[in-house]
Amino acid sequence: MSLLKRATISDVAKLAGVSMTTVSRVLNKNYPVKEATRIKVEKAIGELEFKPNLLARGLIHNKTQTIGILTPSIENLFFSEVVKGIDSVMKERGYTTFLCNTEGDPKQEQRMIDNLKDRSVDGIITINPRTKNIKSGYYQTLSKQIPVIIINGYNRGIQCNYVLNDGEVGTLEALKYLYELGHREIAFLRGQFSYSYDVKESMYKQFCKDNHLEFEEENIIVVEDGNGPQTVEQSKALVEKILRENKRFTCLFACNDWMAVGALNAAKSLNISVPDEFSIIGFDNTIISQITEPRLTTVDQNMTGLGQISGKRICELIEDKSSGNKKIVIETKLVKRESVAKACR
Amino acid sequence: MSLLKRATISDVAKLAGVSMTTVSRVLNKNYPVKEATRIKVEKAIGELEFKPNLLARGLIHNKTQTIGILTPSIENLFFSEVVKGIDSVMKERGYTTFLCNTEGDPKQEQRMIDNLKDRSVDGIITINPRTKNIKSGYYQTLSKQIPVIIINGYNRGIQCNYVLNDGEVGTLEALKYLYELGHREIAFLRGQFSYSYDVKESMYKQFCKDNHLEFEEENIIVVEDGNGPQTVEQSKALVEKILRENKRFTCLFACNDWMAVGALNAAKSLNISVPDEFSIIGFDNTIISQITEPRLTTVDQNMTGLGQISGKRICELIEDKSSGNKKIVIETKLVKRESVAKACR
DNA sequence: TTGTACGCGTTATCAC
DNA sequence: GTGATAACGCGTACAA
Numbered sequence: 001m002s003l004l005k006r007a008t009i010s011d012v013a014k015l016a017g018v019s020m021t022t023v024s025r026v027l028n029k030n031y032p033v034k035e036a037t038r039i040k041v042e043k044a045i046g047e048l049e050f051k052p053n054l055l056a057r058g059l060i061h062n063k064t065q066t067i068g069i070l071t072p073s074i075e076n077l078f079f080s081e082v083v084k085g086i087d088s089v090m091k092e093r094g095y096t097t098f099l100c101n102t103e104g105d106p107k108q109e110q111r112m113i114d115n116l117k118d119r120s121v122d123g124i125i126t127i128n129p130r131t132k133n134i135k136s137g138y139y140q141t142l143s144k145q146i147p148v149i150i151i152n153g154y155n156r157g158i159q160c161n162y163v164l165n166d167g168e169v170g171t172l173e174a175l176k177y178l179y180e181l182g183h184r185e186i187a188f189l190r191g192q193f194s195y196s197y198d199v200k201e202s203m204y205k206q207f208c209k210d211n212h213l214e215f216e217e218e219n220i221i222v223v224e225d226g227n228g229p230q231t232v233e234q235s236k237a238l239v240e241k242i243l244r245e246n247k248r249f250t251c252l253f254a255c256n257d258w259m260a261v262g263a264l265n266a267a268k269s270l271n272i273s274v275p276d277e278f279s280i281i282g283f284d285n286t287i288i289s290q291i292t293e294p295r296l297t298t299v300d301q302n303m304t305g306l307g308q309i310s311g312k313r314i315c316e317l318i319e320d321k322s323s324g325n326k327k328i329v330i331e332t333k334l335v336k337r338e339s340v341a342k343a344c345r
Numbered sequence: 346m347s348l349l350k351r352a353t354i355s356d357v358a359k360l361a362g363v364s365m366t367t368v369s370r371v372l373n374k375n376y377p378v379k380e381a382t383r384i385k386v387e388k389a390i391g392e393l394e395f396k397p398n399l400l401a402r403g404l405i406h407n408k409t410q411t412i413g414i415l416t417p418s419i420e421n422l423f424f425s426e427v428v429k430g431i432d433s434v435m436k437e438r439g440y441t442t443f444l445c446n447t448e449g450d451p452k453q454e455q456r457m458i459d460n461l462k463d464r465s466v467d468g469i470i471t472i473n474p475r476t477k478n479i480k481s482g483y484y485q486t487l488s489k490q491i492p493v494i495i496i497n498g499y500n501r502g503i504q505c506n507y508v509l510n511d512g513e514v515g516t517l518e519a520l521k522y523l524y525e526l527g528h529r530e531i532a533f534l535r536g537q538f539s540y541s542y543d544v545k546e547s548m549y550k551q552f553c554k555d556n557h558l559e560f561e562e563e564n565i566i567v568v569e570d571g572n573g574p575q576t577v578e579q580s581k582a583l584v585e586k587i588l589r590e591n592k593r594f595t596c597l598f599a600c601n602d603w604m605a606v607g608a609l610n611a612a613k614s615l616n617i618s619v620p621d622e623f624s625i626i627g628f629d630n631t632i633i634s635q636i637t638e639p640r641l642t643t644v645d646q647n648m649t650g651l652g653q654i655s656g657k658r659i660c661e662l663i664e665d666k667s668s669g670n671k672k673i674v675i676e677t678k679l680v681k682r683e684s685v686a687k688a689c690r
Numbered sequence: 691t692t693g694t695a696c697g698c699g700t701t702a703t704c705a706c
Numbered sequence: 707g708t709g710a711t712a713a714c715g716c717g718t719a720c721a722a
Contacts, residue, residue: 074425075429084420084446114396293613364693365717379691
C-alpha cells in the first residue's frame with residue numbers, strides 16, 4: 001500500500017507562486033486577496049487536492065471542532081437515540097464526535113474523560129453518568145475546565161449544566177390515565193439503583209395518597225437490573241408470581257419498556273389477555289414498544305429531542321464560556337397504544 | 346468559567362530544572378535517563394498535573410491513535426453491537442473512535458470519510474456501506490490512501506479488506522433444521538434491495554431444488570423496507586395475508602429478526618399458535634429475539650465478534666501497511682429457542 | 691546521560 | 707495586498 005503524502009499549504013504556495021500566508025488567507029477568507037491571485041491559489045489547491053490538516057489548526061486555536069459523548073451502553077435503545085439527536089445537531093454545525101462507552105463504570109468514565117481532554121475536545125456530553133461522579137463533585141470541577149452537559153443525572157447543590165426529562169410529570173400523567181380508566185389497584189415495577197426510579201416511585205406513592213388508594217409494600221415490584229434483555233426475563237418471572245398470587249391488580253406501571261415487555265410476556269404465559277383483563281403501561285417509548293403485540297402504551301421521553309437540545313446547549317457553552325449553569329427540563333408525552341384499556345372489575 | 350491553561354512540557358522542564366528533551370524521555374521511556382532526574386521530572390509532572398497534548402503528538406507522527414467508524418444507522422441493534430465489538434478492541438489498544446452516522450446516504454458517506462481524513466485518523470471501518478460506493482471503486486481508491494475495513498459489503502473484483510458473515514451457510518443451516526423437523530412448505534420473507542437478501546434467497550431456491558420441494562413464486566414474500574420498526578408492521582400485514590389465503594405453509598424463514606417479529610405478531614393476531622401450529626425462524630440474533638414470547642429461534646451473526654475481528658484487522662493494517670487485502674468470513678450459528686417445533690401436518 | 695535546535699502544518703503578527 | 711517569521715506543543719537528530 002503506497003500512501004502518498006497529502007499536499008500541505010506550502011506545496012500549494014510553491015505551485016501558485018505565492019506565500020503560505022496568502023494561501024491561508026484564501027482558505028479562511030479573513031483578509032482581502034486580489035482576485036487574480038485568489039484564482040491562482042484556488043487552481044493550485046484543486047490540482048494538489050489540498051485539504052487543510054485539522055490537527056495543526058487545532059494546535060493553534062486550541063479548538064478542534066470535536067466533542068466527546070459518554071454513554072454507559074451503546075446497545076441500549078434509549079442511549080443510541082439520544083446520541084443520534086446530539087449527532088444531528090453537531091454534524092450540522094461542523095463538529096465531529098468521539099463516542100465513548102463507559103460500560104457504566106465510574107472509573108472508566110473518568111479515564112475516558114481524561115482521554116478526551118488530552119485530545120482537546122471542545123466539550124463533553126455525558127449521558128446518565130454515574131451518580132457517584134456527580135455527588136463527589138467530579139463533574140462540578142470538570143465543568144470549570146471544559147464545557148460539560150449532563151443528560152439525565154441531577155443533584156441539588158452540584159452546579160453543572162443539566163438537561164433532563166421530567167420523570168415526575170410523566171409518571172403522574174400515566175397514573176392519571178390509568179385512574180381515569182377506572183383502575184384502582186396499580187402495581188409498580190421498577191429497577192434497583194437509579195435516581196430516575198426513585199423519582200417515579202415517590203411520585204407513585206404520592207399519587208396513591210392523593211387519590212385515597214390503599215398503598216401496600218407489595219405493590220412495589222423491584223427487578224434487579226434495569227437495562228437490557230435480562231430485565232425482560234426477570235420482570236416476567238416477578239410479574240407472573242404477582243399475577244398468580246394476587247388477583248386484585250388490574251394494571252401495572254413499568255419504569256421502562258423492557259420491564260413492560262416482561263410484564264406482557266408474563267400475562268401471555270398465564271393466558272391473561274392484555275389489555276382486556278390486565279393493562280400495562282411502559283416508559284421511554286423505545287422502538288420496542290412499537291413491536292410488541294399488543295403495542296405498548298408508554299411515556300415518550302423525546303430522546304432525540306433531549307439529544308438535540310443538549311447539542312445546542314453545548315455549542316452555546318463552547319461559544320460563550322461565561323454562560324452560567326442551567327437546568328433544562330424536557331416534557332414527556334403519553335403515547336396511547338393498545339396495552340391499556342378500561343378496568344374490567 | 347475560568348479555563349486555566351494546561352501545563353506544557355516546557356512548564357514541567359522549568360519546574361524540574363531540566364530540558365524539554367529530558368521530560369520527553371521520561372514520558373516516552375525511549376532513552377536512558379538518570380534515576381534521580383527521572384524522579385525530579387515525575388514529581389514536576391505530578392505537581393502540574395501535566396498530560397501530553399495528543400494533537401501535537403499526532404502532528405509529528407502523523408498518527409493519532411484514532412479511527413473512524415461509519416454506520417448507516419446508530420439506532421439499529423445490529424450496527425450498535427458491531428460498533429461495541431470494534432470499540433472494545435480499539436479501547437484496549439489505546440485507540441479512540443469517531444463514530445459517524447451516514448444515514449445510508451452515499452454522498453454523506455464520502456463527506457464523512459473526507460472529514461475523517463482531515464482529522465488524520467489512522468484507519469476507517471465502514472459498516473454496511475452503500476454498494477454504490479463499493480462498485481464505483483471509491484473504496485478501492487480510498488484503501489490506497491488509508492487502511493480501510495469494509496464490514497458486510499462485498500464485491501468480486503473490487504480489491505479491499507472485507508469482513509463479513511457467511512449468510513449462505515447460515516441460511517442453509519436454518520433451512521436444514523426446519524427440514525429435519527418435518528417442514529416441507531417453507532415461506533421465505535425478505536426485504537427489497539440488499540445483497541444479503543439476494544444471497545439468502547438464492548440459497549433458499551437452491552435448497553428447495555436439492556430437496557425436491559416444490560417451489561412457487563408465492564413462497565417469496567417481499568417487504569418494502571428492511572430495518573426498523575416499520576418493518577415489523579409491514580411484515581405482519583403481509584404474513585397475515587399469506588396465512589389466511591394459503592394454509593399449506595407450516596413455517597417461515599425470515600431474513601432478519603424484525604421480520605420474524607412481524608410474522609410472530611401476525612400469527613398471534615390470527616390466533617395461530619407458535620410454534621405448535623406454525624414455526625418461525627429469524628436471522629441476526631439481535632436482542633429482540635430474546636424478548637418475544639415465544640423467544641425466537643434465529644441465526645446468530647456474532648455481531649460483536651464481527652466488530653472485534655474488524656478491530657484487530659484494522660490494527661494489523663495500521664501497523665503494517667504493506668499487508669495485502671483479505672476477505673475474512675465469519676461463521677454463523679443457529680440459536681435454538683422456542684419459535685420452531687416439529688411440523689404438525 | 692543531557693541539552694540545542696529544528697520540524698510537523700497551520701495561523702497570527704508585524705512589516706513592507 | 708502580500709510576505710517573512712514566530713508560535714501552538716511535542717519528538718528527535720545531533721552535539722556535547
